[in-house]
Amino acid sequence: MPAIVLDSPSARDIAQAMVDGFNRHYRLFRTESARAKHRFETCDWHGQQRAQRERIEFYDLRVRECQRRLEREFKAGEQPMATWQQVKLHYIGMLVSHKQPELAETFFNSVTTKILHRSYFHNDFIFVRPAISTEYMETDDPKAKTTYQAFYPEQHRLEDTVRAVFDFLGLRVVFEDAQRDARYVATALRRELGDSRPRPNFQIQVLSSLFYRNKGAYLVGKVINGFREIPFALPILHRQPGTVFIDAALFGEEDLLLLFSFSRAYFMVDMEIPSAYVQFLRSLMPRKPRAEIYNALGLAKQGKNLFYRDLLWHLRHSSDKFRIAPGIRGMVMLVFDLPSFPYVFKIIKDFYPPPKETTREQVRGKYKLVKHHDRVGRMADTMEFSLLAFPRERFEDALITEIEKYVPSQLEISDRDGDGQTEVIIAHAYIERRMIPLNLYLQEAIESSTKDPAAAAQLEHAVLEYGNAIKDLVAANIFPGDMLWKNFGVTRHGKVVFYDYDEIEYVTDCNFRRVPQARSEEDEMSGEIWYSVAKGDVFPETFGPFLLGHPKVREAFMRHHADLLEADFWQRSKERIQRGEVIDVYPYGIHRRFDVNEGAWGASELADPAAASAETPADQPDMSAPMTPGEPSE
Ligand SMILES: Nc1ncnc2c1ncn2[C@@H]1O[C@H](COP(=O)(O)OP(=O)(O)OP(=O)(O)O)[C@@H](O)[C@H]1O
Numbered sequence: 001m002p003a004i005v006l007d008s009p010s011a012r013d014i015a016q017a018m019v020d021g022f023n024r025h026y027r028l029f030r031t032e033s034a035r036a037k038h039r040f041e042t043c044d045w046h047g048q049q050r051a052q053r054e055r056i057e058f059y060d061l062r063v064r065e066c067q068r069r070l071e072r073e074f075k076a077g078e079q080p081m082a083t084w085q086q087v088k089l090h091y092i093g094m095l096v097s098h099k100q101p102e103l104a105e106t107f108f109n110s111v112t113t114k115i116l117h118r119s120y121f122h123n124d125f126i127f128v129r130p131a132i133s134t135e136y137m138e139t140d141d142p143k144a145k146t147t148y149q150a151f152y153p154e155q156h157r158l159e160d161t162v163r164a165v166f167d168f169l170g171l172r173v174v175f176e177d178a179q180r181d182a183r184y185v186a187t188a189l190r191r192e193l194g195d196s197r198p199r200p201n202f203q204i205q206v207l208s209s210l211f212y213r214n215k216g217a218y219l220v221g222k223v224i225n226g227f228r229e230i231p232f233a234l235p236i237l238h239r240q241p242g243t244v245f246i247d248a249a250l251f252g253e254e255d256l257l258l259l260f261s262f263s264r265a266y267f268m269v270d271m272e273i274p275s276a277y278v279q280f281l282r283s284l285m286p287r288k289p290r291a292e293i294y295n296a297l298g299l300a301k302q303g304k305n306l307f308y309r310d311l312l313w314h315l316r317h318s319s320d321k322f323r324i325a326p327g328i329r330g331m332v333m334l335v336f337d338l339p340s341f342p343y344v345f346k347i348i349k350d351f352y353p354p355p356k357e358t359t360r361e362q363v364r365g366k367y368k369l370v371k372h373h374d375r376v377g378r379m380a381d382t383m384e385f386s387l388l389a390f391p392r393e394r395f396e397d398a399l400i401t402e403i404e405k406y407v408p409s410q411l412e413i414s415d416r417d418g419d420g421q422t423e424v425i426i427a428h429a430y431i432e433r434r435m436i437p438l439n440l441y442l443q444e445a446i447e448s449s450t451k452d453p454a455a456a457a458q459l460e461h462a463v464l465e466y467g468n469a470i471k472d473l474v475a476a477n478i479f480p481g482d483m484l485w486k487n488f489g490v491t492r493h494g495k496v497v498f499y500d501y502d503e504i505e506y507v508t509d510c511n512f513r514r515v516p517q518a519r520s521e522e523d524e525m526s527g528e529i530w531y532s533v534a535k536g537d538v539f540p541e542t543f544g545p546f547l548l549g550h551p552k553v554r555e556a557f558m559r560h561h562a563d564l565l566e567a568d569f570w571q572r573s574k575e576r577i578q579r580g581e582v583i584d585v586y587p588y589g590i591h592r593r594f595d596v597n598e599g600a601w602g603a604s605e606l607a608d609p610a611a612a613s614a615e616t617p618a619d620q621p622d623m624s625a626p627m628t629p630g631e632p633s634e
Contacts (some may be wrong), residue, residue, distance in 0.1 A: 007086075008247070012084070012091055018091060025107065033271070053373075091108055092132065095132045102302065109126045118416075137273050139546070146275060151203060159179070161186075162182040166181070166182065176243045177259045189426070196225055201225070202225045204221060205529060209267075209271070211269050213265055216237055217236040220233045233255065234246050245595060250588055252377050258493060260430075261377055261587065263525045264375055264376050266296060266298035266558060279395075289307070307431070315391075315394065321394050323339065323399055324398060324402055325337045327440055327486060328437070331353055332348065332349055343434055344431070346432070348363045348410075351406075358502055373476065377585055377587055379498050379501070380497050389423045391421055392423060411427075412425040436489060437486055459553070459556065463553055475577075478504055480498055482500055483546075486546070508577055512570035512571045515542065540565050
């Protein structure tokens with residue numbers, strides 16, 4: 001790039017307006033996140049969920065606000081390109097000592113791409129790559145807590161150190177029995193450390209802000225001893241309003257991955273320097289992409305931006321082709337993937353065969369509902385993209401033919417940039433983590449189950465997990481609508497997660513009915529529905545024939561989840577929700593709770609996970625490794 005003279009009088013003012021716009025956004029975002037502490041202290045669960053939902057909208061509101069200001073005060077759309085180049089340089093200068101520079105860069109991109117023509121979406125004008133480093137940033141406020149704090153336990157006084165950590169949190173609540181909880185946590189910690197002697201660097205590091213979600217607050221940190229680093233999280237819950245206790249101790253990367261899963265609502269965390277939180281969390285979960293960590297912290301636009309950079313980077317360093325995703329084709333969604341990349345791309349089709357009666361807008365509405373809802377570990381989060389462009393040669397012909405047939409309205413194949421490369425441009429798509437479709441997973445287990453006892457156990461567990469997934473969704477007021485196996489996926493942790501949203505409804509909008517007595521034998525034998533069905537009517541007794549064709553599946557299902565075929569179960573759940581109960585689904589099994597194990601839990605002492613988890617809406621522990629290797633991590 002030739003030297004640029006900063007001679008445009010308005011460039012600096014435009015850059016300043018954008019910094020102001022971003023600062024306003026982050027101030028509001030942070031304030032709302034910080035209020036989560038008070039909502040937790042006062043058990044305002046409805047408020048917590050409302051705030052979680054509403055915060056998602058903040059970003060787009062502020063971008064629009066800023067764009068309008070630029071148009072009004074600077075006629076931004078009419079500024080010459082030379083000015084825009086200078087705007088970026090001024091902006092970089094203004095971020096030098098900013099505490100959220102990476103977010104501010106993304107904000108800049110969001111605003112400018114609304115104003116500039118596509119051909120200017122490159123590094124001269126927007127932040128294709130970050131300009132400001134986020135390394136080694138800390139607060140300048142001497143009164144503020146640093147991002148994380150270290151505690152140094154004395155040899156035999158680990159309990160005291162744990163107590164000091166509790167005090168450090170500054171929660172305005174009473175611990176039911178802090179001494180007992182400190183003992184539980186210290187015992188669990190000792191067990192994790194095994195026989196290793198305390199080394200000179202023995203310490204506990206904890207992030208200064210708690211992570212709030214629904215009815216829980218989570219303390220997150222790591223224990224360091226010698227060369228070992230053990231990530232941990234402590235869920236804090238209320239027993240009665242105002243009295244809290246530590247419910248469990250989660251240890252290791254796998255536990256943390258479940259806590260930070262893409263299938264849960266975003267956390268509320270008060271962060272001055274979000275990149276420092278991300279860096280710390282990445283040290284606990286090195287396999288989790290930074291994009292997903294930003295998402296989990298509620299910074300979804302940053303997550304999306306980093307995801308897109310990762311995707312482009314991956315495309316530059318791979319050569320395989322996009323293909324139709326394995327499994328049964330969707331009637332509403334056309335789904336494709338790149339084998340080497342652990343995500344799927346979903347486009348809403350232009351038309352749908354009967355009995356589907358929906359529209360593009362309705363489908364988008366359902367996906368939006370899921371985005372805003374508590375996903376309780378059972379619904380995959382999606383990122384929404386417009387005008388995705390990939391090189392044509394990276395697509396299998398069969399996939400192009402499929403898109404041309406079912407979604408012509410969303411497809412353009414052209415050399416958009418005039419650079420000699422033909423691109424496939426997709427007008428609108430959702431992207432989500434790839435899982436193993438449950439129907440394929442079960443099929444494989446059924447085929448191997450006669451010879452392989454492990455496969456038989458896997459089948460049993462998948463069916464158990466499937467029913468638990470539905471029960472968790474129901475507890476969160478979601479009726480999946482279409483409960484066929486193919487609409488659920490299995491994650492690397494063996495968790496069953498729902499991903500087909502076009503027919504979901506709120507449980508409270510459904511009318512769960514028993515099938516009326518047949519009036520005559522002809523009625524019963526006719527194979528037709530002979531009773532009247534109103535909108536919103538659901539007949540759980542009729543689910544069986546669709547789901548339970550295979551005897552082994554049927555047996556397992558009836559052993560664990562026969563209640564799902566009864567209208568009473570659904571009706572009772574609906575009444576609980578209507579009474580205003582907020583049911584939280586915690587990211588660990590019941591056997592992990594100190595109440596159950598009195599702090600004496602160890603991996604080898606695992607209680608029967610099936611029995612344990614069936615009792616409460618708490619998540620399942622891991623199943624054994626999935627049968628198809630190379631699938632994504634959660
Ligand atoms: N996250 C995912 N991971 C792996 N495969 C997926 C994923 N999402 C969808 N698929 C595959 O794509 C197929 C269609 O997806 P989906 O169920 O979302 O479409 P649909 O059109 O809504 O389906 P339906 O016809 O049941 O309404 C699934 O059956 C599965 O094989």
